[in-house]
Amino acid sequence: xxxxxxxxxxxxxxxxxxxxxxxxxxxxxxxxxxxxxxxxxxxxxxxxxxxxxxxxxxxxxxxxxxxxxxxxxxxxxxxxxxxxxxxxxxxxxxxxxxxxxxxxxxxxxxxxxxxxxxxxxxxxxxxxxxxxxxxxxxxxxxxxxxxxxxxxxxxxxxxxxxxxxxxxxxxxxxxxxxxxxxxxxxxxxxxxxxxxxxxxxxxxxxxxxxxxxxxxxxxxxxxxxxxxxxxxxxxxxxxxxxxxxxxxxxxxxxxxxxxxxxxxxxxxxxxxxxxxxxxxxxxxxxxxxxxxxxxxxxxxxxxxxxxxxxxxxxxxxxxxxxxxxxxxxxxxxxxxxxxxxxxxxxxxxxxxxxxxxxxxxxxxxxxxxxxxxxxxxxxxxxxxxxxxxxxxxxxxxxxxxxxxxxxxxxxxxxxxxxxxxxxxxxxxxxxxxxxxxxxxxxxxxxxxxxxxxxxxxxxxxxxxxxxxxxxxxxxxxxxxxxxxxxxxxxxxxxxxxxxxxxxxx
Amino acid sequence: xxxxxxxxxxxxxxxxxxxxxxxxxxxxxxxxxxxxxxxxxxxxxxxxxxxxxxxxxxxxxxxxxxxxxxxxxxxxxxxxxxxxxxxxxxxxxxxxxxxxxxxxxxxxxxxxxxxxxxxxxxxxxxxxxxx
Numbered sequence: 001x002x003x004x005x006x007x008x009x010x011x012x013x014x015x016x017x018x019x020x021x022x023x024x025x026x027x028x029x030x031x032x033x034x035x036x037x038x039x040x041x042x043x044x045x046x047x048x049x050x051x052x053x054x055x056x057x058x059x060x061x062x063x064x065x066x067x068x069x070x071x072x073x074x075x076x077x078x079x080x081x082x083x084x085x086x087x088x089x090x091x092x093x094x095x096x097x098x099x100x101x102x103x104x105x106x107x108x109x110x111x112x113x114x115x116x117x118x119x120x121x122x123x124x125x126x127x128x129x130x131x132x133x134x135x136x137x138x139x140x141x142x143x144x145x146x147x148x149x150x151x152x153x154x155x156x157x158x159x160x161x162x163x164x165x166x167x168x169x170x171x172x173x174x175x176x177x178x179x180x181x182x183x184x185x186x187x188x189x190x191x192x193x194x195x196x197x198x199x200x201x202x203x204x205x206x207x208x209x210x211x212x213x214x215x216x217x218x219x220x221x222x223x224x225x226x227x228x229x230x231x232x233x234x235x236x237x238x239x240x241x242x243x244x245x246x247x248x249x250x251x252x253x254x255x256x257x258x259x260x261x262x263x264x265x266x267x268x269x270x271x272x273x274x275x276x277x278x279x280x281x282x283x284x285x286x287x288x289x290x291x292x293x294x295x296x297x298x299x300x301x302x303x304x305x306x307x308x309x310x311x312x313x314x315x316x317x318x319x320x321x322x323x324x325x326x327x328x329x330x331x332x333x334x335x336x337x338x339x340x341x342x343x344x345x346x347x348x349x350x351x352x353x354x355x356x357x358x359x360x361x362x363x364x365x366x367x368x369x370x371x372x373x374x375x376x377x378x379x380x381x382x383x384x385x386x387x388x389x390x391x392x393x394x395x396x397x398x399x400x401x402x403x404x405x406x407x408x409x410x411x412x413x414x415x416x417x418x419x420x421x422x423x424x425x426x427x428x429x430x431x432x433x434x435x436x437x438x439x440x441x442x443x444x445x446x447x448x449x450x451x452x453x454x455x456x457x458x459x460x461x462x463x464x465x466x467x468x469x470x471x472x473x474x475x476x477x478x479x480x481x482x483x484x485x486x487x488x489x490x491x492x493x494x495x496x497x498x499x500x501x502x503x504x505x
Numbered sequence: 506x507x508x509x510x511x512x513x514x515x516x517x518x519x520x521x522x523x524x525x526x527x528x529x530x531x532x533x534x535x536x537x538x539x540x541x542x543x544x545x546x547x548x549x550x551x552x553x554x555x556x557x558x559x560x561x562x563x564x565x566x567x568x569x570x571x572x573x574x575x576x577x578x579x580x581x582x583x584x585x586x587x588x589x590x591x592x593x594x595x596x597x598x599x600x601x602x603x604x605x606x607x608x609x610x611x612x613x614x615x616x617x618x619x620x621x622x623x624x625x626x627x628x629x630x631x632x633x634x635x636x
Binding site: 041 | 617633
């Protein structure tokens with residue numbers, strides 16, 4: 001019975017089918033190699049249109065038309081170019097390259113084309129967004145005013161980041177750039193922020209380690225990882241950040257807040273340089289093509305804080321740049337510094353001194369973030385900045401110890417404790433109320449009589465005490481977001497009580 | 506000078522001339538290319554010349570793939586259709602016999618392909634059924 005039914009159904013289907021003869025424009029591969037193909041014909045191809053290479057076997061390989069020349073099209077191949085032969089047929093699809101987007105992507109590890117690579121099965125989404133999109137205009141935007149807490153004391157206090165901001169993380173290799181970004185993701189737990197980590201040309205082992213760490217800390221529940229590995233073609237590295245941004249834009253259009261991390265844009269520039277040189281575009285400074293600035297500016301400009309009328313969503317971008325031997329005046333670093341709204345500068349000298357995060361407070365800035373800080377934090381952070389600046393000026397004299405006058409010595413001592421407090425281990429982001437409490441204690445001199453080497457222990461116990469005994473004070477800071485007189489009084493009282501219990505040990 | 510420019514020059518030299526004149530100027534042209542050490546461009550010049558000639562004379566080349574050799578009546582029909590579609594004066598049809606397409610016809614003009622073959626229809630049907 002079943003068989004007849006199926007046959008009937010099939011018959012009906014086939015009867016309804018009418019093959020139409022339609023004409024289409026096709027091209028022919030004349031040259032292929034290094035992830036680039038040159039195709040003749042295809043007179044109707046559009047710039048950055050998706051093309052299909054029809055091999056004799058299996059799935060067609062995708063490509064993107066990048067160079068439209070007089071009688072040739074230069075195509076960047078996405079996928080295995082080894083399958084493409086000379087004189088293969090190329091069809092245009094009439095579509096701009098796009099990636100699947102949607103809630104289903106959350107918690108997954110995907111390739112830049114949106115294909116799952118975490119072995120958890122196919123991702124079924126109905127929506128897709130083009131990877132290249134013009135950024136929101138002036139009318140659709142709003143100024144940055146909501147904080148995005150990274151959970152790192154030094155950053156949240158002195159280089160605050162707002163939702164919709166673009167803050168560059170820059171530093172040499174092995175200075176903890178990725179650690180800052182991963183901590184920021186972990187701290188978004190329960191903050192209603194969707195995180196997208198885009199790994200560009202990174203080692204697969206590093207990505208695997210990060211994903212495992214995020215999973216361990218329940219951070220994959222709100223995170224998408226987009227990865228183009230070191231062994232993937234340069235074309236995939238090139239589109240990865242745009243794909244990640246498109247996935248973020250979907251959530252932004254839903255009125256949600258998104259944090260996107262591009263790790264890292266130097267490798268992205270290298271990938272684009274490779275593709276450009278193979279397409280025979282003329283090389284410029286450091287052999288980068290002429291549009292390398294636009295490459296990054298159009299990507300980072302897509303981070304935005306949308307106005308209420310547009311849903312109020314935002315994309316915060318944390319691009320990462322790796323410098324060579326601390327040279328921030330190289331081509332790509334200066335480009336990205338000028339595009340972003342500030343930079344977090346990490347130094348290897350500080351890192352080896354044991355100051356982690358190895359943040360250079362003098363060179364790091366945030367151009368818009370201070371308007372996004374909560375009032376309580378603003379109040380304690382202003383004093384903190386001053387203390388640190390004075391300390392840096394006087395640090396050289398520190399070795400003269402006893403010859404210094406009282407106030408200078410006090411400033412140096414305060415500075416040493418400040419540096420100590422700003423140290424923070426990886427994977428232990430701190431809530432903003434705890435940050436305010438400890439920084440308040442520091443800037444108001446409650447730590448001056450604690451020995452420098454005991455400061456970190458003192459802090460650890462302090463947070464425990466506040467959590468166990470004085471959670472009402474923390475709650476008050478969180479709720480009021482301001483150090484009003486009574487909040488300040490309660491906080492002072494709590495600190496004094498703690499000092500009595502704990503002593504100065 | 507590029508191959509294209511040479512081809513254009515060759516066309517200009519020979520256009521509207523008598524046979525003996527063409528013979529003379531073609532020989533001159535060949536000598537010139539030889540002297541300029543551009544013989545390696547010869548292949549490309551021929552190709553470009555063909556294109557320029559066809560464009561100027563409003564001739565179009567079409568490739569017709571059929572399962573069996575095309576008949577005269579059919580060829581005329583095809584020619585007429587292409588002449589009308591591309592508004593050209595003359596159509597040169599090259600017939601390729603490929604039993605693999607099973608039936609119908611595939612017409613290729615420039616980079617435009619019209620697939621009216623049985624194989625193409627079957628592929629379409631396959632796509633629909635898979636969906």
